[in-house]
Amino acid sequence: MASFNTEFDQTLHHAWHLFREGHDVPHHDVPDTVQRSWSRSRDYGLNESARILFDPVPRARIRELSEQHRQLLELVQPDMTRLFDTLSSRDWALAFLEAEGCVLASIGGEKPDMRDVVTALRPGVNLSEHIAGTSGPACVLAEGRPAVVSGGEHFFEAIRRFSCAAVPVMSPQGGLAGVLNGSRCHDGRPLGVIEPLMLAARSIENRMVEALPGATVIRLHCDPAFVASPLAGVIALSDQGTVLGATAYARHLLGLDSTEPAGIDALLDTTHDALLDALRDTSRPARLWRHNGIALHAQRVQREPARGVPRPAARTASGAASPRFDRQTHRAVWQAERVYAQGLPVLITGETGTGKEVLARHLHDTGPRSQGPFVAINCAAIPADLIESELFGYEPGAFTGASRHGKPGKLEQANGGTLFLDEIGDMPLPLQARLLRVIQERAVTRVGGTRLLTLDCALLCATHRDLRRSVQTGEFREDLYYRINGLSVSLTPLRAREDFEALIDTLLAELGAPGRPLRLDSASRQRLRQHRWPGNIRELQQVLRLGAALSHDGIIRSDDLPAELVAPTDNTLQPSQTLQSAERAAIVQALARNGGNVSATARELGVARATIYRKMEPFELEGVRDLDSDRGEAAD
Template sequence: MQHAIGAALQPAQRDVIRHSHERSATFGLVETMRPDYAVLSGAELAVKLDESRALFAHALPVMETLYAQIANTHSMIALTDASGLILHSLGDDDFLARAEKVALRAGALWSEEHQGTNAIGTTIAERAAVTVHGDQHYLRANHFLTCSSVPILDPHGNLSGVLDVTGDRRGYHQHTMALVKMSAQMIENRLIASGFGDGLRIRFHSRPEFIGTLMEGIAVFDLDGRLLCANRSAQFQFGLELGRLRSQTLDALFGERVDALIACAGETPCRLELHSGVAVFASVDFHARAPSNVSLATTAIAVREEAGSSLADLCTGDAQMNDIVARVRRVIGKNIAILIGGETGAGKEMLARAIHADSPRRVGPFVAVNCASLPETLIESELFGYAQGAFTGAAKRGAIGKIVQACGGTLFLDEIGDMPLAMQSRLLRVLQERVVEPLGAGRAVPVDFMLVCASNRKLRERVAQGEFREDLYYRINGLSVTLPPLAGRTDLRAVVDKILLRERFAGRVVRIGEDVLALFARHPWPGNIRQLSNVLRTASAMLDDHDTHIRIEHLPHDFLDELRERVQFADDTPTPTPMQPARGARLVDIEASAVAAALRAHGGNVSATARALGISRTTLYRKLRV
């Protein structure tokens, strides 16, 4: 049956719609038929989300930004995979209600085979941006829609998915397609930025002010100079499509060697010349993993600067930690929840971040929630999000919760033992069904994430006391590990060195002397690694400009006070030096000696001495009277 293709369309657009209608007819569709309204179950959709987790993780924040630009236009935004299956949607409530009637929601398939001519399906068929307006849709049931879709390509040029804005045809805006194209390009650029751990990334444009914008070209090369990928802007500036670019090298495209560009990495934009002779400004980023034979110090610095902590970074010689890391490695990527126990400050979040960094979901977000720090009145909206106008004081456009933010990545629930019972019930439902329903939304959002929980409480006791749900306990306790307290570890020196290397206080690599390490070894460290980090940070701030060694006089006085209260020194204290305690010396004498030395160093100036020691003048006078 003949359809109105639209006389106002350009010839090329008219041909796209005509060809799509012809394909729709060959699929056996009839314009008056009822569309295929089949929608995947929550479990089936969760599998599809897992298959597209990188796309979903990078598209979600872009969709939120795009929605802010089109809010209140009676429309919605949809993200699909390469088959046209809707993975996620959001939009105006009034239009979403109408969209539900034609299954325009997560879990529905909008390929041409199922829905006939429509922007999503036709974009997939044409691999090009497509707008389908009103009666250009093949099925009459969809004639009330106007849709603008853009393909999203992965870093290798393959179709990854489709970004679509659909609305009431009466509210059609010509600028919508431009917004969708810009958003799709943002997603593609994010995929490129996260898709290559090692290599040389060059961002360039003929005008330096366009570097850092959507107009910049992005090209990634391996360390042999072979091109790995290039975004659409780079392809345009090179004048070559990605298929032809894949055979090109850094030298052929920019006339430079890898080592020459590595030398200017991180500096202000440098001038380069494309193979076509066009001069461009370029910003160069260089990333490379440390080889296996480098020192622990070099590796620790590289890990900190490039990707944060990893599991290998946590293995510093303690057998307990080595065993924990080995056990965790066995379950990463196998959809097994991990529960981390241990005292406050023992490094539970550090381990959680390392798990994320070494997991297949590392390209996705790491979202941490401290269940103990959120007021009971806020934890529900913080975790699950809320719709517009869900409660008094709610943000005008609503908000997505932490659980949705973690899609494609890792959700870390710290101090989960302090979560209110009512929230435990809701969390259990999310973990079972893999969907979350924001407050006041009336619709479920599919979610997919790796779950890591932590608690300094003994959850089994909480279960026995009726303060923690037993079914939730077994849901989050796939693999349980307990971090040892710092005082019970055998790698104190390595932990100290790692913290000092990671922090690079004032740009310097700082060390501690053996006398300070001896004090550290005697301390019970009730605050564990967190307390140690704070002590080292404060002590480093006490150093003179060119000093690189922490000595006893640099240690915070509250730390020394705590040590004096908790520890009795034996008579085998090292032989006295200007910075070491005498045999049998009391800690109060060591402190007094350090204060006197600081006072002499500042010529008796009490104010200058107090500033150097990081204490008040009143405290200094009190210590001088001891």
């Protein structure tokens, strides 16, 4: 045993000697869970002095485990990182084990006195009881329940300087998917922290159920206030209403036997069709009833990616990771799916980098035209004199330099599929008139030609501008605006998203190597929080990629981030400055940080929006008014 300075350690020391001598150990001295594990470990013939946990693990075995459990790791790592950041990080090491006992991923243990436990928790090490003896993970693997093992309660001497808490993570089918473990140095007292681990485990279980393909996902709780929280149970149903998977808490709420497949009508006092109808409104929970009269509250989850927004790990055509959309946007996305499926146009608004093309591709991929082409054209990136030929195509010899074979335009190429016009607010007025005719007539004439070519394509448009304002100023045709705006979906800028921290963790998990996730230290994470993100998710992805490339130990620090990420501002009033000039400088700097958005600037400075407008004329900032109007709908 290790040193015995506390009453707890002395009691354990005495209990261990009783055990070794074959005597009964008082139940109040050592928990029954630990005593049963001691007995099993002895029956396995383990030697308490063994150091098997420190033996080398073949790299081929680590690669094999990572490949075998790649999808599970993708679901686990964001919650592991988030949990680690909520703990006293330097004092803890976290690990996730698969159901057979092998460590798949670990994080933490930066302090020198944590070196041994970090070695014992490295990927590939098997912590099953028949190999590693009594420990928190071993007890969970053996008995399927949360376990805490402190100091001398461990069977192996080599790890008695540490304490660990471990909880099971259950699969959607009701079996054990793995174990989440937290370890720290033993301080002479029993370890009592297990609640954060249980919450993280429940979040992982929720993720696993929500990731089941081709399923209707429903959140359940007895209290409607907790339906949208990680405390809710989650269940996934097939198109026929059969349970495909459920979290442990959902099984408890529904009285679901994990070994038997069941239909939802056997669990609730409703039919599958009636259930879907009751959950049609995804903005608030619906009340359901079990056959025994117990009331539950339920809400349908917007699917990712089958019927909702794309999963974080999905890839765009360019190969970049597709960002998730925030919870505020889920209902708008669901409405856009319905509208697009009926052949109506959808207008997507939002700042640069918020994911407008990602949403457009999602609508195409999940809609009735998914087997047809997706043709995208950026109206702001093509020279004005080429937009017409790009859109409508041209006949042979239509202009100098034209191909002698002619060329079909984007509208023709999109036949049977979807045409996506990005930054349509930058389209020249003459072309707006011709596009309007094409949309009305569903036919196009190539440049230099006379034949009418029939078109059959869905139309999606996107812009960062306020098109209603552009209509008022005469920069955009009113009749075209109403033709392309069957439904308007506004994407939230990154700085206003509620899931900013979760999005960072998801992107870090994608960039990290299997079993060795990336994470941010507290200073670099604070810099990310303070930045205004004018480039939104696209900018965040690039910043994290740079940090990952410069990090040498899996921890992204401030020095690994771009120097301009949060440019320090000099707020010192110079002798030559008047109070008025300092006030003007503060407003100008705030406007720059907020991309010219007056509402956001007013919120940052803690004044009314009218105050900013009132200062514009004396400070010669009148031009900002138009900039704010151009961006207002997308940014506010």
